[in-house]
Amino acid sequence: MYFNDDTDVLINLAGIKDPELLHQAEEDITNLAMTNIYNQQYEKFNTETLKDIHRIIFGQIYDWAGEFRSIKAKRAA
Template identity: 35%
Template sequence: MSDKYGGGQDSYCYPGSDVLRNKLDIRDDATLSEAERQLSAIAVEEIEFSPPPYNLAYLQNIHRVLFSDLYDWAGELRTVGISKQATRFCQPEYMEKEAGKIFKAMAEANWFEGMNRGELIAAVAEAYSDLNVVHPFREGNGRTQRILFEHLILNAGFEISWWGVEEDEWIYANIAAYNCNLGPMKQVFEKCIGHPIQP
């Protein structure tokens, strides 16, 4: 039986199922998704803003806080290859190297500090899209990555809110970016990135 990533049966799922093994022993995907949503919404309150530098370990810590009540592997890099439809994510053996390149590029851009809003939108859209292809966790990549980018954008001196973007917009923007079209992702961040934060 294939899981939702189309990767076939793997050790993260219950045998003969596409439901991820979890600490609550939930065997229904819809129920598990709701538990994920509720538990991560509570856990996110524990994550405080930290200034850069950021790295893969920082991202892993966000994931650990969000999902440790549900998954034994929270905060750990995935060990299986995954894909969604025609989108094939980075193979596990290359994830650390590829993520390292992305964080290095952001560091060389001074974590986007000093950029105007238009420059920030373009820079964030590119970095977000690149990191999304790494997809370092078996589940929960989107929520984890959005928190990292909240911290990046706040550190760069701008307001950020995800509420104006529908799930299908995120999916479309990520697929387009995977196919080298950053336009939809820039539109997403045009909605999400607000005014400069007043000192």
């Protein structure tokens, strides 16, 4: 499961459960991480490259960054 049981917020390494705070953390962290992407020299652009880019961008926020995941949509109440 990727969401906190008591919120619709993704489980994250900082333990943030407030959606606005998580959004701000994502914005701050990913903004800095993008510099690493721009400096990378990728020989191929394939699935592994995409996973690596995702890990670099989101790895400080989510432990599943850089991995494929599957989620089921929540049913409307």
